[in-house]
Amino acid sequence: MKRLRSSVTLLGLGVALVVTGAALLVVGTGTVRGSDGDQSVDSIDPLAPFSDFACLDCHTSESALRELAVVPEEDAHKALSSGPG
């Protein structure tokens, strides 16, 4: 009887540990606490295989960028300002 009770206690402890572990996984995965509260980042998978080759092809091509890049409008404010910034 004593042996059976020990087995039941051990089993119960094991189940409790598994449940706790699962709960911790649920809480700890997929959310990062931000300044505005919890935000899900499940939609982002930084480890997905790289596939953005259209972006990369253009932004690694000096000739394409020389042809396409435009001077941002913000540059104009430097010319207007005077004195130490």
Add this chain to the structure above:
Amino acid sequence: MAPVEPWERVWIDAELFEQDIHSYINCTICHGGQNVDDMEAAHEDIKESVVDSPEVCGRCHVDVGLPAWNSLHNTLRGYDDVLYERSIPEYHATIEEMESYHCNDCHATCGDCHVSQPSSVGGGLVEGHVFNRTPSMARNCTACHGSRIKDEYYGAHEGIPSDVHFRARMSCTDCHSGDQMHGMGAAGEANHRYDGPPDPTCQSCHDDIVMGAESEIEEHMIHDENNMSCQVCHSTQYTNCVGCHVARTETDVPFYTVEDHFLGFYIGRNPERSEDRPWEYVPLRRVPIAPDVFSFYGEDLMPNFNDRPTWAYATPHNIQRITPQAESCYNCHENDDIFLTRERLARTDRLPNRDVIVDRAPGMTDWREEREE
């Protein structure tokens, strides 16, 4: 700093970048936009600021993501602190509108230090999109901290030597730790850069330096640690500005003008005196604030202008072992030329600076009497 060509600002150095672990991440995850050939469609919904939440970098860099997001570098809450103190709550929304045009470029995100030049200087990738663990002093730190810190540290002002630490080839990060930059630890609690205990301190490196009777250096022995900050003896002339005004063109391009700026070294009473910063005297720098600095946005937006000094606690970055004021006792004592006295101030500056000006330079006898007491 030499301007970066528009094409180069967005050019990825394929050879270098493929060795960077970030090259495994799809572009659109951080930048938004679309992975398509057409340029216009590709840039649709692209993020103006890549780091628009603490999760962007913080998902992997869990230790620094959130603290950096809340750090002074990102929030610039130090500016709110000094502007709100001079204003009243009813005008805060207008001041925030002003900040959205004239200040928000200075918010430093993770990328502004680790991958590109800050947006306040036009942005542009520093090294073909490679992420640098340690920011570049020239292209990151002093890109923002330029007209005061950089010029002082590099010795850009004629006749004023560069900082002794610059001559020893030290860069910003040799003194300013990542924890401080990322707002971790005590820096995370600070409301402005002089809030809380000084970090770094001179003693962080010069741990053999003590003030008072224990010192083996005569000048340190006869002054105690409450008398003055290290910079009173060891820094020299720095930039002071008067009368900044901000405005926008008809097409909403923001710009500013500064009425006057000059070099000078002025000692006054410590406006930030506390247990952490116990010094009675510190160098004071004229900050460019003016009562009508934001008049473009509304009349009298700072009705409490006189509640805060326009000469601010300063830590000039042009440290020398021997400076003109420390060459002899009388170069400082009884020398009103290097103290912020009432006579030195414009009439409108007298009231806001009433607590930091001195009647005259301390005389030699004053010190002896104080010590005897």
